[in-house]
Amino acid sequence: MRIEYVEAVLAVVELVPPGSAVSYGDVSELLGSGGPRQVGSVMSHYGSGVPWWRVLKASGHAPEGHESEALRHYLEEGTPLAGAHESFLRTGEGRWRVDLPAARWTPTDAEFDRMDAIAEQLERRLHRLSVADDGMSV
Structure with missing residues (x-):
């Protein structure tokens, strides 16, 4: 996986505010590049x-194997949860997930501008690399 793509995915993720969430597919759509699996791969290898x-x-559902740690963040940030009843909040036991329709991040115009800049930079960098790989001068 190209480091340019990794950097672009991580830059978009850094824009998501506390208490909000996006899906892997949302990130790829916002970037205009890759797909949910590519974003998931970036997050699992470079997202810490x-x-x-x-x-x-x-x-x-939270990233597999990281549910407990993720839940602590969701509760701290006030992220909307589904299936989380009062007893769950006391014990942490039971089935839950982030209520993605309620928590989904809606970027502001300025944030969309920033993502457009990230996507454009990614496209330019990948284009330069593909031209260089073809043996043409850059």
């Missing part, structure tokens, strides 16, 4: 330095 818990499966 960004708010990884804000990027979920489309079902709203």
Whole structure:
């Protein structure tokens, strides 16, 4: 996986505010590149330095193997949860997921502008690399 793509995905994830969430597919759509699996791969290999818990499966389930740590973040940030009843909040036991329709991040115009800039930079960098790979001068 190209580092340019990794950097672009992580830059988009850093824009997601506390208490909000996006799916892997949302990130790829916002970037205009890759797909949910590519974003998931980036997050699993490189996502520890960004708010990884804000990027979920489309079902709203937390990243596998990190549910407990993610839940702590969701509760701290006030992220809307589904299936979380009062007893759950006391014990942490039971079935839950992020209520993605309620938690889904809606970027502001300025944030969309920032994502457009990230996507354009990614496209330029990948284009330069593909031209260089073809043996043409850059």
